[in-house]
Amino acid sequence: MTELTQNSLNPSEAHDPKRSDFVREQVAEDLDAGRFSRGVQTRFPPEPNGYLHIGHAKAIVLDFSIAQENGGICMLRFDDTNPTTEDQRYVDAIVEDVRWLGYNPDSINYASDYFQQLYEWAELLISKGLAYVDDQSAEQIADQRGGFGRPGVESPYRNRGPNENLELFREMRDGMHSEGSRVLRAKIDMQNENMQLRDPVMYRIRDVHHYRTEDTWKIYPSYDWAHGQGDAIEGVTHSLCSLEFSDNRALYEWYLQQLPLEGEAPYQTEFARLELTYTVTSKRRLKQLVEDGHVTGWDDPRLPTLRALRRRGYPASAIREFCMFIGVSRTNSRHDIELLESFVRTELNQTAQRRMAVLRPLKLVITNWPEDENGQPVVEMRTLVNNPENDADGTREVPFSRELWIEQDDFRMEPPPKYFRLSPGTEVRLRGGYLVTCTGAICDEAGNPVEVHCTYDPQTAGGSAPDGRKVKSTIHWVDAGHAIDGSVALYDRLFKEKLPGETTGNPIDDLHQDSVEVLRDCKLEQSLCDATPNEVVQFERLGYFAADSELEGHFHRTVGLRDEWARLQKQK
RNA sequence: UCGGGGAUGGUGUAAUUGGCAACACAACUGGUUCUGGUCCAGUCAUUGGGGGUUCAAGUCCUCCUCCCCGAACCA
Structure with a gap:
């Protein structure tokens, strides 16, 4: 239930058409100029070789929202041109994550669906004298490519005739040549200052199984030779990608110009990818964290992957709003993770029901609490508001009696300055219960309190005193006789440095040692039995907590x- | 070294395209409150540097500095 509300796209959500950024301005200009007869079409083009993370969310939100704002469509296309790393399980996970984020692709496509077309176009380039088979090794080709400020040299095979090229290329296709023995290259310009244009590789031989085309191909197209053509075939108008592809744009355009395409050609626009403080968002780095066992898996809640954030309780809507809010630019930047968290808090403050849970329990005894006719402490049901931000969420009944659990942090034998909670002689409010005054505490040999004693004021049922007197603090509690046992995982930043790896070059060096703390002796309010998997509630005064999808009570x-008290203590 | 891109507070994004630098996060003050939450009020930048054009420059010109990306048969 909660899952559904959180995931469905809220129509009032701020996909503000007035919002302006360089991409939207360009799209609007194209529309005004009537540059595309087919309307706006975008696509999100992941490679199915890893899991989606928060950085991808920015791209997804951009691609889908631009289509939505312009009445266009947005597709999901898998750029599956490298069979050695790709797999169906990533496809499934990516589709799942995109849907969870709140988007339904207008279609789901695969670059591998175009392998035949791409092959035919390659033959066309060969016959036009614009592509050739090179028999050299990868090392030789790399050598000849030259360097920055240093022109490349032409391959000795560059001027092979079209017929010989065609014949060789067909042999490559038919598996007559071994991996690495030959490639098909575009014949462009070995002197070009843009390295992308120095006769890039179009096809390489790979004698491997592809998860979709299985064993039908022995040659596979490179990214550049597949991407723009995929866009064109699908009717994409605005092909958005990240900054590091800027130099590839010239190649993207060159390829499209050589082909007999119908309709206006798509064009590529690059934008800065999303980076966040205290985390990493690169496939390689994330993979390393998982494979080296620094985290428990791709859905470890400390990771910035979408499945991890989902498991941790981040609402999809908060992620979407965050992505919309940060906008798009071409400036390399790194957002404070606090901004994302503030979107999560804002959303959850509105939607999460309040509950009481004691994470580090300390026994509290109300010494003057009444007994019933059997000499047992009376159990009273108190009515608590489920969410002060939303009356429609109603109230619930919570048992209250003589012995309660309170948070260890909420009692001090000797209170420091500005400590408003319980200490001998002070009066506080037990949320939704009564005002109680501390009369003392029993301590163990080490001097640690093990049982706090209080008296309650029977006139203060519900929490307010008829004489109007105020207390400085309200603390949460769970009735000892009705509490359920539970456990809680407290996550801290995975990295202790704002920019992981900045000084050492390796983020692993900046890994936070205790980024997760599991508390196993928690006392939870009875109603938490009913928490549905992945439901997020607020534990009053503590934070937002997501029920584990499998383990009950976890x-x-x-x-x-936000914690004012913690802040004050830090200041000192 | 060559090519491409970028620079606005602690952070990120804006600025009617030449007209009083806005918004959010963070931080700090204070207020409200049965969550030290929420909410409310307030404080916090002369726009990388120099020169120029102009009544007027973050926006235009010019020189400089610094940062990012690019030499996979990866994407």
């Missing part, structure tokens, strides 16, 4: 509440 801390 919660993941999504994000803590």
Whole structure:
């Protein structure tokens, strides 16, 4: 239920058409100039060799929202041109993550669907004298490519005749040549200052199984030779990608110009990818964290992958709003993770029901609490508001009696300055219960309190005193006789440095040692039995917590509440 | 070294395209409150540097500096 509300696209969501950025301005200009007769079409083009993370979310939101704002369509296309690393399980995971984020692709396509067309176009380039088979090794080709400020030299095979090229290329296709023995190259310009244009490789021989085309191909197209053509075939108008492809744009355009395409050609626009403080968002780095066992898996809640954030309780809508808010630019930048967290808090403050849970329990005894006719402490049901931000969420009944659990942090034998909570002689409010005054505490040999004693004021049922007196603090509690046992995972930043790896070059060096703390002796309010998997609730005064999808009574801390007391202590 | 891109507070994004630098996060003050939450009020930048054009420059010109990307048969 919660899952559904969180995931469906809220129509009031701020996909503000007035919002302006360089991409949207360009799209608007294209529309005004009537440059595309087919309307706006975009696509999100992941390679199915890893899991989606928050950085991809930015691209997804951009691609889909631009299509939505212009009444266009947005597709999901898998750029599956490298069979050695790709797999169906990534396809499934990516589709799942995109849907969870709140988007339904207008179609799901695969670059591999175009292998035949691409092959035919390659033959066309060969016959036009614009592509040739090179028999050299990868090393030789790399050598000849030259360097920055240093022109390349032409391959001795560059001027092979079209017929010989065609014949060789067909042999490559038919598996008559071994891996690495030959490639098909575009014949462009070995002197060009843009390295992308120095006769790039179009096809390489790979005698491997492709997860979709299986064993039908022995040669596979490179990214550049597949991407723009995929866009063109699908009718994409605006092909958005990240900054590092800027130099590839010339090649993207060159390829399209050589082909007999119908309709206006798509064009590529690059934007800066999303980076966040205290985390990493590169496939390689994430993979390393998982494979080296620094985290428990791709869905470890400390990771910035979408499946991890989902498990941790981040609402999809908060991620979407965050992505819309940060906008798009061409400036390399790194956003504070706090901004993302603030979107999560804002969303959850509105939607998460309040519950009480004691993470580090300390026994509290109300010494003057009444007994019933059997000499047992009376159990009273108190009515608590489920969400002060949303009356429609109603109230619930919570048992209250003589012995309660309170947070260890909420009692001090000797209170420091500005400590408003319980200490001998002070009066506080037990949320939704009564005002209680501390009369003392029993301590163990080490001097640690093990049982706090209080008296309650029977006139203060519900939490307010008829004489109007105020207390400085309200603390949460769970009735000892009705509490359920639970466990909670508290997550901290995975990295202790704002820019992981900045000084050493290797983020692993900046890994936070205790980025997760599991508390197993938690006392939870009875109603938490009913928490549905992945439901996010607020534990009052502590933070937002997501119920584990499998383990009952186990919660993941999504994000803590802002904590004024912690702040004050830090200042000192 | 060559080519491409970029530079606005602590952070990120804006600025009617030449007209009083806005918004959010963070931080700090204070107020409200049955969550030290939420909410409310306030403080926090003369736009990388120099020169120029102009009544007027973050926006235009010019020189400089610094940062990012690019030499896979990866994407």
